[in-house]
Amino acid sequence: MTHALIVIDVQNDFCPGGALAVPDGDAVVAPINAMMGDFDVVILTQDWHPRGHSSFASAHAGKAPYDMLEMPYGPQVLWPDHCVRGTGGAAFHARLDTDAADLVIRKGFNRHIDSYSAFFENDRTTPTGLEGYLRTRGIARLTLAGLATDFCVNYSALDGARLGFDVRVQMDACRAIDLDGSLAAAVGAMRDAGVRLS
Ligand code: VGL
Ligand code: ZN
DSSP states (O other): OEEEEEEEOOBGGGSTTSTTOOTTGGGGHHHHHHHGGGSSEEEEEEEOBOTTOTTBGGGSTTOOTTOEEEETTEEEEOBOSOOBTTSGGGSBOTTSOGGGOSEEEEEOOSTTSOOOSSSBOTTSOSBOSHHHHHHHTTEEEEEEEEEOIIIIIHHHHHHHHHTTOEEEEEEEEEEOOOOTTHHHHHHHHHHHTTOEEO
């Protein structure tokens, strides 16, 4: 069965020194590079926002990073400006082996809606196209790694499982933001959805 590694958002802004740095975020690079050779297909995702994106606190008067805002599609955490398309912060970590990737999927490019998941925007219905790519290439097994465990990895794993893929998350090749218990909540949700954590 064709097995893909999906590397989630290993970008400078999620690494130490970046605009939305995940603690120890760059520690995922070496284990991910080492895993790539074990898979039939390697796919990278890239958070890729226009300036003034609606997930940025700076786009909303009186709001600060990590405040919540009710969007038409549900509650949204507001973030520091990050992964603005074309900037160094949106670039992959310099040591990530991007040459091994068959596909790079960009997400979060729609100004009015955030996109944590590699499969759907945060309305959970607007597709990124990844499902079609996987199905047409006959890929049924997915291993996920990258940043951040409790947001983009979590949403991608839950959507993958909901779509019927066999999903595993390589936890030692992920790091979390962990806002108010979000890591524990994500681990519980992924387990409940039948995602294997290892
Ligand atoms: C992410 C917050 C905002 C992630 C992306 O990659 O987990 N988190 N944008
Ligand atoms: Zn983002």
